[in-house]
Amino acid sequence: MxxxxxxxxxxxxxxxxxxxxxxxxxxxxxxxxxxxxxxxxxxxxxxxxxxxxxxxxxxxxxxxxxxxxxxxxxxxxxxxxxxxxxxxxxxxxxxxxxxxxxxxxxxxxxxxxxxxxxxxxxxxxxxxxxxxxxxxxxxxxxxxxxxxxxxxxxxxxxxxxxxxxxxxxxxNDFIKDDKIKVEAIDRLSGSVSIADADIVVSGGRGLKGPENWHLIEDLASTLGAATACSKPVSDMGWRPHSEHVGQTGKPVASNLYIAIGVSGAIQHLAGINASKVKVVINNDSEAPFFKAADYGIVGDAFDVVPKLIEKLKAFKGRQ
Ligand SMILES: Cc1cc2nc3c(=O)[nH]c(=O)nc-3n(C[C@H](O)[C@H](O)[C@H](O)COP(=O)(O)OP(=O)(O)OC[C@H]3O[C@@H](n4cnc5c(N)ncnc54)[C@H](O)[C@@H]3O)c2cc1C
Structure with a gap:
């Protein structure tokens, strides 16, 4: 046995x-x-x-x-x-x-x-x-x-x-089944996959447009994290659908989930509840996400995120 x-x-x-x-x-x-x-x-x-x-x-x-x-x-x-x-x-x-x-x-x-x-x-x-x-x-x-x-x-x-x-x-002594043959697979390359990531940095409509996504990407690359987004962000084509997390998107069970400019609608929270530590950055102190967060920063993402990246880079430089 x-x-x-x-x-x-x-x-x-x-x-x-x-x-x-x-x-x-x-x-x-x-x-x-x-x-x-x-x-x-x-x-x-x-x-x-x-x-x-x-x-x-x-x-x-x-x-x-x-x-x-x-x-x-x-x-x-x-x-x-x-x-x-x-x-x-x-x-x-x-x-x-x-x-x-x-x-x-x-x-x-x-x-x-x-x-x-x-x-x-x-x-x-x-x-x-x-x-x-x-x-x-x-x-x-x-x-x-x-x-x-x-x-x-x-x-x-x-x-x-x-x-x-x-x-x-x-x-390799097994019964081969050739009924199904995969001809090609297109994989996203160069990024950390959401399902396997320890840390996920996610952006919502609060980022205002795809031209501002460098904030999410810089923070993610500083932390070695995967990038994700809310449903409307992928629906509007700011980000690929493979990054959409939530009830109708991918589930996230990371150790750290950082949500920036995401309101925290129940359909979004449904997909990220299993993450251990949730950090929320939002300029509206009444945003529902703060109720589900372990740590929250009330502030403008365009002020907070560059400072966070700067501090993290300085911290990593000292290590
Ligand atoms: C059947 C169904 C299924 C759904 N499935 C999903 C799903 O799987 N995943 C999902 O995400 N959604 C899903 N939704 C949509 C969901 O209900 C919300 O509409 C969506 O999550 C909101 O996205 P958002 O938080 O990016 O945008 P918004 O609700 O527009 O929130 C943007 C947030 O950004 C903040 N903000 C604005 N400017 C700034 C700034 N400068 N700095 C910091 N913060 C700022 C605002 O205060 C606000 O809280 C579903 C809806 C339905 C009906």
Missing amino acids: AIVVYAESQNGEFKKNAFEALSYGKLISKNTNQDLVALTINAKDPSSLANYGPDKILSIIDSSLDQFTAQNYANIISQYSKDLNVTILVMSSSADSKYIAPLISVQLGAGLASNVVSEPLNYNPLKVKRSCFTNKAYNHTVMKSKINILCVSNNSFGVNESKSDPEIIKS
Whole structure:
């Protein structure tokens, strides 16, 4: 019996959420006294996962998997998990897992809990805490299936190092499914992706126009952050739709979310509630966002943001 963790990668590089999922799996394997197996697909350096304590790393390498397709990835993860006699499969609550986890759940006859935000509350039966209603509430889910899949929310558990000396097994012994072929993918390049970012700097209509977005971009690049925006900003074409966050846009679960000139409408807050620390810069002290903020600056973005950038650059220069 084994705990299996699917460690996600993109272009062969592990995402941070892979280390978090593996840290989570390590805790479960310790508490249930089962082996921990990390499963990777086309990862360039699977051995780097040894920092997070797996007993085994199963590295699947095959050029047919260079492009992600939900059906192929789900088939493979199911097949290897079954061979490993999996009891709990841990994944990240990511865009990819939203496609593949339900397919794996059907293939393995497994229970599935997405948006898991803490270590299991109980093991027999398995009970987990999940966020729901766009992070406004939690539910405690009891899972009674023989196999269960847990998808862990970004930045909810954290990354814990625990060095091991795992056996690394390379394999491409799986049933290939060539029904789906991805011909091309256009990716945004040179920017930090919102889903994986630790820090997100977001701008709203208060920025007045796209010509002022250098303020958001400068602050983001000083902090190594991703840039985001409110819905009207992307609807007006000031920013691409890939940056729109909120109920109808992307969800954000960053450690720090800085909102500049964003009013804080419920549809916007619905997408960013899971962020840990929220900082709001707005010239209207009555803006609803201040009620949801951990820190707030009442002031004109065009005065505050350049000063903030200057101070941060000076601070970084001193480090
Ligand atoms: C079904 C539905 C789904 C929706 N989904 C989403 C969604 O997913 N995401 C989303 O964002 N919205 C969504 N909306 C829209 C949402 O209701 C709000 O209209 C929108 O979030 C407002 O965007 P904003 O805060 O950028 O603009 P505004 O509401 O116009 O707010 C601009 C803010 O900037 C401040 N400001 C102005 N000048 C300055 C300055 N110089 N310095 C500092 N601050 C300044 C103002 O005080 C104000 O608070 C949805 C709406 C509906 C009906």
